[in-house]
Amino acid sequence: MISRGLCLCLTCFFVFACSKPAPSPSVDREPNAELRKPAATPENEPAPTIVPPAAADRSLEQPTPGADESPAQTAGSLRQKFLSAKDANERTAILQALGELDNAEAMAVLGFLFQNERDEELKLDMLATLEQMEVPNAPKMPILAVALRPEQPQSVREEAIDALADLDEPGALQMLQSLTTDPNPEIRDAANDALESVMETKQKPSSP
Secondary structure, X not given: OHHHHHHHHHHHHHHHHHHXXXXXXXXXXXXXXXXXXXXXXXXXXXXXXXXXXXHHOHHXXXXXXXXXXXXXXXXXXXXXXXXXXXXXXXXHHHHHXXXXXXXXXXXXXXXXXXXXXXXXXXXXXXXXXXXXXXXXXXXXXHHHHHHOOOOOOHHHHHHHHHHHHOOOXXXXXXXXXXXXHOOOHHHHHHHHHHHHHHHHHHHOOOOX
């Protein structure tokens, strides 16, 4: 009887042990991912980028090119840029910047560039720049005298004649009168037309 009871107990224990569910491998082998993940610390987080106020406003403090230069330095800088420029459009833009200076230094640079320029179109651009500059008429006269020389292209000479007609200078009238005997008939005609325009302007009564 005792042996049968013992055997029965052992059998029940064996059945109970075999029927117990095995633990999940993922539970036994791998701990919870959330538990394994270390908490973010201030050292692990990227530090925010802070722009110093001085650096943020630095672009607003940049001086305008030429702002700290003297008129002579600015004109000289434009002269060097013109001489080193290869593109015709770039040279024209430099001439416009030179004309906007409206000072004697720019006029001197313009005269130098005109005497050394060989391109007809650029010479015409220079004369147009000269006419637009708000400077005394006297410094313009030497440049126009060079532009009127017989070796200059006819279009350049005619442009100089038109510019002389707009100048209220005694020397301008004398230069126009000397051109009325020029060998080129078209230059003679242009000079006579300019003289007539000047005389008509002088005869008009000034407005009160």
